[in-house]
Amino acid sequence: MSTDMYGVRVLAVEPDELRARLKVFVVYYDVGSRTHIPLPDEEPNTFLHFLWEAASGYLGDGDDRTGPLGRAMSTSQLLDYEWADTNARRFISRVERVRIRNHPLTDDQWEDMHDVYYERDGAWKDEDLLVQAEYEIRVTDRKWLEPLSVGDGWGSAAFPLNGDSWTAEDSPHIPDLAQPAVTLLPFETGTGSVEYDHVNGMDFSDDGEYLAVCSDQGRVWVYDTAEWSEVVHTHAGDWIVPLMMWVPGGHVLVVKGYSTVGEPEERKQWAYDVDRRAEVEAPFQLGHRRSRDGAHRITPNGAREGGFDLHGDEREPFHRVSHAGEWDPIQCTAFSGDSSRLFLGAQQNLYVVDTTTGEVIDKVHDASERLFTLASNEDGGYLAVGSFSRKLSYLEFRERRPHELCVWRMADKKIILGRQLRTYVDALSWSPDNRWLAAALEPLSDQGFHRGKAELAVFPMGPVDD
Structure with missing residues (x-):
């Protein structure tokens, strides 16, 4: 009973x-x-x-x-x-x-x-x-x-189940996680060994025309979002932890090495013009992530909090973002599409930064047992979050610890939509036209992870009731 x-x-x-x-x-x-x-x-x-x-x-x-x-x-x-x-x-x-x-x-x-x-x-x-x-x-x-x-x-005898609570007002602004509109298999079109390889970066171009994907071993794919056809599959060279970024205002993609905290970035990068289908020279892209308009960039700093400096195309001047006041290293980041907000995900806590001042204007303590990746919609009103599942207390996965893909409504900091996954969420990207949320999903495997099995699930906007 x-x-x-x-x-x-x-x-x-x-x-x-x-x-x-x-x-x-x-x-x-x-x-x-x-x-x-x-x-x-x-x-x-x-x-x-x-x-x-x-x-x-x-x-x-x-x-x-x-x-x-x-x-x-x-x-x-x-x-x-x-x-x-x-x-x-x-x-x-x-x-x-x-x-x-x-x-x-x-x-x-x-x-x-x-x-x-x-x-x-x-x-x-x-x-x-x-x-x-x-x-x-x-x-x-x-x-x-x-x-x-x-x-x-x-x-x-019912108990809370962490279920969906979005409303009709939310619907046009959030993705339908029930079923991807398309699923892409990037590693299936490649050759050579994919052992240890996985998706470690993914981003829509500023106009939403392309979705670019970079792997840990430097493979690069670009998809045309009109038909979701693969238009580029190449290799960006050998980099220790490659970091991918679009050059603002066009379709030139760069890949460079992940910079060391406290050290000047080595001004070395690989650049590729997607329209011309050719490697090119391009202005060096500073930082680890930029806002869509290119006005703001972030670079990890050596501060005791374990956070980022916020700056423009040049390293100086900069805002040192004081997000926690104590050791709380940032694990994942996202700019809102309109560049007004920077979201910083620590292991468990979420911080919201005003990009004009570098000040933390909001925070969510214990946002998740673990935050892995973030993506924001255009105005920062909604966040897509890959995190440890909230449902593990009543879904029996034991040591096979999957992730959950959630949508946060930032007006009241509530999780209004979530899907339990039997995969890990390696990367997220929200399209600038608010049509798509792309998620790089790494499947559970008895043979181990990072073996070129990642899938790209592209979810359309606007969940509907059956």
Whole structure:
């Protein structure tokens, strides 16, 4: 028998308006450590569980509910967490938390708390004292609300699943991660050994006409984004940790070596004109990453924080970005498409920098157990993030530790879209016309990693409900 995590009560229900208001109580506590399961966030799949559990009665030994939701999905489907993550929005289009009470609990309140509160005929002892919140929910069909009446109450063993919570307003601005529009296999067109090789850099040209990819061993591919055809496959020479960058304003690509912290960059690079299909001479491209307009570049510094200096085409003058005040080395970076923001991902923390001043204007502590790669949309309103999965607590992958591809809405720093992957995310790039998100995915392998198996998944913008 499952232990209830929450209690749910119906405060209002308007089937014709496709909305209801629910109060959710936390009914499971650890008084000794003064902790409790968190209140649900605004993800639809937790509330899909709540509504499914509200359907009265059962259908025999199969334990399937008799209400409309019970007939629309089976128990096994609902308990398949990946299915619930993917399909919850077919039933619940929006959740908004509108009120919180008794959170956080004071020391005096904890003195009166118990570990478990049991439902008795739709009520709970000391109900008004429990940690609780009210939620407005919108559904996709009035029949999902038909079993509800004001005052109904029931216990729920559901728990937060880190599911999608994007809204119709977000949809035009974020990628559809359900299925790539195209999948590219760069290493399949090459020759020679690919042992130890993998994608270590990927970037759209400033006008979005091309997507360039560079491997750890200096292989370079360029794809025409109109038809996703491979137009260049060449080799940029031997570099220790090659670093790829477009020359601003055109279709010239450069590859150079990764500069050492605190040392001047060696002004040596390989340059290739994609339009002419030829190696060329080009102005040296300073730094490790540039903004799309070329006005801002970053170079790692030797500061005690482990961060970057922000500068222009010349190394001097520069802003030393003081992001943490302590040792917190940056692992991944991204400029917004309009060049107004620089995003710095440390191992777990995320920092937002104003590029005009070099000042940190926002930060997210414990953004992830580990951040690996970032990409920003045009105005910096949304971030694509490759990170350790948030779902490992309930998906059984054991030592095969995959990544998750997430989308952050930076207005409120919430993860609104995510897909569990059975691959690693090596690189991300968001197209300047906001049409595509490209992800370089390294598959899990029993033979080891970095063996030329990487795929490029290109996701279109605008997720839709089924």
